Amino acid sequence: MYSENRINDVIVFFKAFVSNQIARFAPRLYLKLTHETGRGDRPESAWDIADYFRKCMEEYFEQLGIDHGSIGEYLQNKYVLEYGPGDIPAVALLMYACGAEQVTCVDRFLLVSLSSKNIEVLACLLSSLPDRIRKRAEFAFNVKGDLSSGFNTRCINYLVDPNGLSGVIDKFDLIISRAVLEHVNSLDDTFSDIKQALKQEGISIHQIDLRSHGLHRYTPLDFLTWPTLLWSSMYSHKGVPNRWRIDKYREFIDEVGLKVIKMNPVLLAEQKDIDAVRPYLATPFRNISDEDLSWMIFWVVLRK
Numbered sequence: 381m382y383s384e385n386r387i388n389d390v391i392v393f394f395k396a397f398v399s400n401q402i403a404r405f406a407p408r409l410y411l412k413l414t415h416e417t418g419r420g421d422r423p424e425s426a427w428d429i430a431d432y433f434r435k436c437m438e439e440y441f442e443q444l445g446i447d448h449g450s451i452g453e454y455l456q457n458k459y460v461l462e463y464g465p466g467d468i469p470a471v472a473l474l475m476y477a478c479g480a481e482q483v484t485c486v487d488r489f490l491l492v493s494l495s496s497k498n499i500e501v502l503a504c505l506l507s508s509l510p511d512r513i514r515k516r517a518e519f520a521f522n523v524k525g526d527l528s529s530g531f532n533t534r535c536i537n538y539l540v541d542p543n544g545l546s547g548v549i550d551k552f553d554l555i556i557s558r559a560v561l562e563h564v565n566s567l568d569d570t571f572s573d574i575k576q577a578l579k580q581e582g583i584s585i586h587q588i589d590l591r592s593h594g595l596h597r598y599t600p601l602d603f604l605t606w607p608t609l610l611w612s613s614m615y616s617h618k619g620v621p622n623r624w625r626i627d628k629y630r631e632f633i634d635e636v637g638l639k640v641i642k643m644n645p646v647l648l649a650e651q652k653d654i655d656a657v658r659p660y661l662a663t664p665f666r667n668i669s670d671e672d673l674s675w676m677i678f679w680v681v682l683r684k
């Protein structure tokens with residue numbers, strides 16, 4: 381294992397081990413303490429957060445090659461599934477507002493909350509939408525336009541499952557996620573769930589962030605040098621990165637029989653960061669090529 385200070389590593393291990401037990405036996409308390417999102421940990425205003433979700437929405441359609449003016453037509457009568465919306469189902473709201481018939485969200489943890497901050501975010505988002513789209517968004521709430529009344533499940537539906545799986549068969553036209561697949565506890569089960577939930581002609585699109593999520597100590601990739609047993613003793617109940625690299629994504633996608641329409645990197649690691657950890661990599665990563673190790677953030681678009 382890569383180290384520059386053994387005593388520091390022992391302390392890191394024990395702290396993470398104890399918090400993993402908190403996450404195991406008191407998951408709600410753990411979530412309250414950590415409050416993880418895909419947006420990093422900078423302080424953010426409601427407008428910043430709303431902008432993040434607008435960007436997510438735009439990027440999905442950019443990647444799908446659908447221009448801004450055709451999104452409404454594309455989404456009409458479509459059923460959308462989002463894995464891991466975090467605490468604000470804002471992308472789900474945008475998908476519904478732009479024309480989707482219904483959006484289902486599925487998460488491993490019960491995170492969605494209509495706190496006053498989250499309602500403020502949704503209000504910023506709504507106020508930035510063109511009239512026609514904002515009016516449709518208002519119907520997504522139990523009381524039209526009253527954000528605190530909660531989501532009308534005919535429009536936006538939220539499922540929580542211990543493994544974050546939908547269990548739905550042949551229903552969805554579009555399946556999305558962002559900053560989620562790197563957290564799932566069983567990536568092959570999630571890909572099987574995606575395949576099962578997609579309609580025959582459906583499309584599935586995901587942005588995946590394989591960076592350390594702040595869990596490196598001295599150099600960006602040293603989190604890949606913790607032996608598997610130690611890593612899972614520290615993080616197995618927290619929903620933090622499962623550490624699978626691009627090679628496993630290809631393998632699982634192939635195994636479940638999904639077809640790759642495109643897979644493209646957004647961010648690659650620097651060679652010097654790979655060289656720094658190469659001799660110390662944990663067993664599952666030892667035989668991965670430098671090129672595969674370099675994929676840090678990427679998009680994948682899939683079909684059945």
Ligand SMILES: C[S@@+](CC[C@H](N)C(=O)[O-])C[C@H]1O[C@@H](n2cnc3c(N)ncnc32)[C@H](O)[C@@H]1O
Binds near residue numbers: 557558619
């Ligand atoms: C980093 S957050 C990303 C939230 C949101 N997509 C965003 O971009 O801000 C990761 C999300 O994935 C969820 N998650 C973790 N494991 C999951 C699983 N097995 N299935 C579905 N969601 C999962 C987390 O609970 C959380 O909602």
